Amino acid sequence: MKIKKLNGMEFAKKYGILIVLIIMWIIMLSVSPTFRTTDNAVNILRQVSVNGIIAIGMTFVIMTGGIDLTVGSLIAVSGVVAGSILVANPDNVILAIIAAIIVCGFFGAINGFFVAYMRVPAFVATLAGMTIARGFAYVYSDGKPYTLASENFSLIGKGSVPIIIFLIIALISHIILSKMKFGRYIYATGGNLKAASASGVKVKAILLKVYILGGVLAGIAGIVLASRTNSGQPAVGTGYETDAIAAAVIGGTSMTGGVGTIGGTLIGILIIGTLNNGLNLLDVSSYYQQIIKGLIILGAVCFDIHSKGSSR
């Protein structure tokens, strides 16, 4: 009897946020026939894949106790860099991808440099990075979108390819965090920078690498988006960082660092995706959608904190 009760609490503690997602699904499945279709499930996954890739990068960054506000702008940077190359020669797909990722990684490195070595608070450093990157995208493209006509490039965004890219990145990230030295060092750096450093962890290098990773993942997300829309636009991605932060936090990543999992972020991004999709299916006006989304995010996180607190 007693053991059962404890297990229930353990369960709620560990899977609190998953329960929220399941409840949402149960509600949607019972009220919306469209939601029940496989097509719709694939649709949700496709819709979240771009945001999901950024959210994974965000999880790494938040876990070090930081934040990365540049990711939305980097999506645009990635799109215009790849776009410019593809417009010049539609066959240069590989070059376009590599160039976009390198440029975004470079922006990440700048973030990391200022956070780790100049000790600028991450919020400020990446806030500055956000406007610089956005400005760069406009300057680079002269404010005009690149319309893409590359058959091969558009394959990246077709069908379930974005989903596969997203899931592979999630899997690799999960392995990095749970099985590799780098992952352990990230947790340690975020949990207690001084103690990690006193244990011989090169914390500045870890921070730098994590911000580069955040930039690279934003670059990949930008390529997927550019491919899906067949265009590289300097204006896309505005506000994407908020959903990414929300997904990570809903998924249990601690804003003070040191705690979080990729699995959690996956659930977080699915909650956001289900909300967007479900509210559309239910014909909720987009004005109300934003309010409802905010409230559900608050409620989900409260539930999660509470279920953790009760077992203390």
Add this chain to the structure above:
Amino acid sequence: MEEYRLEVRNLHKKFPGVYAVKGVSFQIKPGEVHALVGENGAGKSTLMKMITGEYTPDEGEIYHNGKLLKNRSITDSQKEGIAMIHQELAPLPEMSIAENIFLGQEMMSGGFLNDKVMNLEAEKILKEYGMSYGPKTKVGKLSVAQIQMLEIIKAVRKNADIIIMDEPTSSLSDEESQILFKIIEELLEKQVAIIYISHRLDEILSLANQITVLRDGEYIKTVPATGVTKDQLVEMMVGRTLDNIYPKESVEIGDVLFQIKNLSSQGVFKDVNFEVRAGEILGISGLMGAGRSEIMNSIFGIDKYDSGEIILEGKKLQIKSTKDAIDNKIAMVSEDRKLFGLILCRSIKENISLPNLHKYHKSLFVNESKEKESVKQYKESLGIKCASVNVNVGTLSGGNQQKVVLAKWLLSNPKVLILDEPTRGIDVGAKFEIYKIMVELARQGIAIIMVSSDLPEVMGMSDRILVVSSGKVTGCFSRDDIVSGRITQKNLLSSALQEV
């Protein structure tokens, strides 16, 4: 008038599965110091949290000046006159002393803050308590003792008639402690009752009127301080007799392993010289702020040093970061385990393996089964009490946390082990275990440097004692001197006080 300031009757508090406090009763008269002793985890904090209103007791009553207290919050208790001076103070470093004193009861004139009057008033109060700072000084500039004093001033100003002090002297120098004791005496004259929690039994015996002993949440006894000895108290706390508090054994001392030559850091320490042999425990004594920890931090690469040499096994080391120190088989259990020692939100396993991950690298991945095996081995050999090695370190008691720090460094097979205040804030039982571990490590030929403010500990455990004062070595004593009684605590203290 009412007979007791505070009376607790048969208090019980249960947490899932365990009793944290079981059947505790005691009374405190006005103008009395009531000491509370017990090992870590004995239930002292839970008991205090019930008195301050943070927890509600499952059973039993608390009477304050004869009035039954129930259903109240911490704020209610503060209004009633129950104040707590916490072990870990949380001051507002950017606020001035005056702003701190008047926080929550600011003086106003016409809707605006009346800073002038508050500063004048604060200045008066500071003089009264013998503090030399001006009222506009930022709190961040004060020492721990002075911040504590400020907390006491705030409590008294709010007309507190019960003040709970949790380990108030744990981070104070002897001199500062004396000031605190004087203030306590003044408070007693004002008929304030004090609940005093401390691991320092000598202090308690000289300060307290009554002593209540707790063990594993259970109420053992309340005794008058005049009718009990230190040994008897320890016995009550641990439930067994400790034949010898310091299980020092002589082990074979080998060659000189580690040498420090003319180590200097401008304004911090100067021309520090010492050597440690394999199997030797070198005690480093001195007052708080004498530069002991700073010397150790430089040796371990946390801080930089300007000049001098660090030599291990005859080889000169270049230590620029902690990684350099660790790579050269130097390990340090630092003074502040929460700041430098542990990552509280991560597991025991991750904490222990953190500096040793390179050992468990199989291709790209951490070999978790091997990692877990060695972690478990140290958990067993050091006696870390935990449900599993996956438990967060933050949930462990101070003694167990310290053992985790020890384990992580032992796993790195150090040649030199620096222990900075290894038993601070740790209960008697865990202290004893840590001493035993030290002896065992010395036997294995590790050179141990132990910095400690606890004079009996330094004298009980060291093969040789170095005294540091104002960043310089001012004395060196051998174990023979101590065992024979030629050197006493007094001698150590006087070289620690030596002006350089």
